[in-house]
Amino acid sequence: MMRDAPISDRVVVYERPQALADIHTHYCPGCTHGISHRLVAEAIDELGLNDRAIIVASVGCSVFSYNYFDIDACEAAHGRAPAMATGLKRVSPDRLVFTYQGDGDLASIGTAEIIHAAARGEPVTAVFVNNAIYGMTGGQMAPTSLPGQKTTSSPFGRSTDIAGFPIRMSEVLAELDGSAYIVRRSLHNVKEIRRAKKAIKTAFKVQMAGLGFSMVELLSTCPTNWGMSASDALTWVADTMVPYYPLGDYRVIDAVKDL
Amino acid sequence: MVKGTITIDQDRCKGCELCTGVCPKDVLVMDNDTLNAKGYHPALLQDPDELCTGCAQCAVICPDVCITVYRDPIPAR
Numbered sequence: 001m002m003r004d005a006p007i008s009d010r011v012v013v014y015e016r017p018q019a020l021a022d023i024h025t026h027y028c029p030g031c032t033h034g035i036s037h038r039l040v041a042e043a044i045d046e047l048g049l050n051d052r053a054i055i056v057a058s059v060g061c062s063v064f065s066y067n068y069f070d071i072d073a074c075e076a077a078h079g080r081a082p083a084m085a086t087g088l089k090r091v092s093p094d095r096l097v098f099t100y101q102g103d104g105d106l107a108s109i110g111t112a113e114i115i116h117a118a119a120r121g122e123p124v125t126a127v128f129v130n131n132a133i134y135g136m137t138g139g140q141m142a143p144t145s146l147p148g149q150k151t152t153s154s155p156f157g158r159s160t161d162i163a164g165f166p167i168r169m170s171e172v173l174a175e176l177d178g179s180a181y182i183v184r185r186s187l188h189n190v191k192e193i194r195r196a197k198k199a200i201k202t203a204f205k206v207q208m209a210g211l212g213f214s215m216v217e218l219l220s221t222c223p224t225n226w227g228m229s230a231s232d233a234l235t236w237v238a239d240t241m242v243p244y245y246p247l248g249d250y251r252v253i254d255a256v257k258d259l
Numbered sequence: 260m261v262k263g264t265i266t267i268d269q270d271r272c273k274g275c276e277l278c279t280g281v282c283p284k285d286v287l288v289m290d291n292d293t294l295n296a297k298g299y300h301p302a303l304l305q306d307p308d309e310l311c312t313g314c315a316q317c318a319v320i321c322p323d324v325c326i327t328v329y330r331d332p333i334p335a336r
Contacts, residue, residue, distance in 0.1 A: 010264070010329035014318040025323065029299065030275030034322030190281055190316045223275075230275040 017041035019050050021070045030230020032187040032220040033061060036129055037068055039193070040100070043201040044071065047208075053096040054088055056081040058110075060102035061135040079110025082117035085124040096204055098125040103144040104134045107169050111143075114173070114215075121178025121212040125203045128169060131220040132241060139225030143167050146244055151225070166244065170217045174250035180212030182251040186219035188237040192247070205259045212253070219245055263313015263330040267302050271325040274299030278317035278326065284310040287317055301325075 016022075019041035027033045044053050053071040057063060059078040066073030072095075076084040081099035089097040099106075106114050106128050114126060133151055134140040140153040144166050148157040174182045181203050185196035196218055203214040219241050221233035228236060272295060279287045279302065290303035302325070304311065313330035 010331055012327065013263070013313055013330050014315040014326070014328035016324050016327070020324060024271060024297075027322065029273035029322075030277055031322055034324065035320070038322075038324050190319045193319050230277050231280045234277070 017045045019044040019053070019070055021068055023068055025068055026064060027061065028222075028224045030221065030223045030233065031061070031135075032131070032218075033129060035187050035193060036100075036127065036196070036218050036220065037065065039197040039200050040098075040127060041069060042197060043204055044069075044096070046201060047096075047204055049096045049204070049208075052094065053098070054092075056085045056088065056097065056099040058099060058101040058105040059136075060105045062100050062102055062105075062129065063136065065100050079105050079108070080113055081105065081110065082113040082122070082124065082126065085126075086117055086120070086122045089122060089124050093123075093210075096125075096208060098127060098204070098207070100127045101129070102135065103128070103130045103132065103169075104137075104142050107143045107167050111167075114169070115176070118173045118176045118179045118182075118213040118215070121180070123207050123210050123212060124214075125207045126213075126215040127200065127203075128215055128217040129220045130169070130217055130245065131222040132166075133222050133225050135222045135225055139222070144169075146240065168245060170215070170245075170250045173213075173215055176213075178213050179215070179251045180253045181206040181214040181256050182217075183215075183249045184217040184219070184245060184247050186237060186242060186247055187221070188219065188234040188242070202256065202259065206256055209255070209259060211255050217245075219247075261312050261330055261333070262309060263311050263328060264306070265304055265311065265313070265317065265329065266327045267304060268325040268327075269293070269301035269303075270296050271323050272299060272301035273297060273323055274301060275322060276302075277320045277322065278302050281316045281320050283314065283316065284312065286310050
């Protein structure tokens with residue numbers, strides 16, 4: 001019967017996106033960087049922008065992301081990806097220019113660049129992967145680490161007396177008039193992953209329509225440095241990170257609804 | 260019920276077990292008798308009763324894009 005049909009006769013409902021290079025990534029098992037890479041690649045495929053997309057890779061675990069996409073790429077100095085994206089977009093305004101940054105890059109050393117890129121209303125997109133820790137350097141406290149969170153540089157938990165409070169970047173950037181589309185999504189379950197992909201696609205459309213700055217913040221995991229299994233890390237995102245970093249649309253200008 | 264199946268690129272798998280947690284039919288297991296080139300026990304489809312519906316939840320959560328999902332064509336009425 002139909003069940004015995006050879007696999008070639010079956011309909012492919014999910015396969016590797018074209019915009020993702022056929023390369024094994026260096027990410028740890030269960031790291032959601034792989035998921036966000038795939039979502040970005042799927043959005044590029046679906047918008048047919050494979051020949052026009054440029055990724056500006058940042059510093060952090062995502063430092064090799066220029067290798068992992070089959071699109072044009074550029075590597076920025078630590079935190080300076082929005083500045084480089086600004087230059088690329090201004091000389092080639094017909095290209096899709098996006099940065100792919102972690103929280104140590106965007107919310108720490110690169111805070112000035114991201115805020116001014118948004119304030120200028122640069123028509124670039126930032127994909128902001130927030131996992132509340134410095135992954136590549138060995139699990140130190142990040143500006144986004146939660147109060148009480150144990151890291152290698154806060155072994156007794158983040159003290160707000162000494163280290164202050166985490167920065168909610170989406171809320172900060174949503175206050176700026178140059179921002180057109182600022183949303184926060186999470187990658188902790190299948191439903192939220194699907195919503196995240198839709199948001200990335202919308203952000204790319206916002207850029208191509210020239211409406212202004214767009215950013216999608218993705219709550220992500222770091223199983224290795226959190227000291228958890230991959231599935232426990234997803235639970236930790238849902239139970240601990242989402243209450244501190246509420247998911248939602250923080251700035252969506254009216255023109256976005258017409259896209 | 261829609262019938263489907265998946266293929267797993269076992270050399271790409273890092274054994275994170277996320278796919279086994281989301282499968283609504285529990286037909287994904289970790290292949291503890293095999294080690295892949297990376298040194299992990301990869302995921303394996305163990306579906307003798309053909310329960311897989313091709314819902315693609317495993318592929319959506321897989322961080323290493325190891326899984327391709329197929330569905331049987333729906334016969335014309």
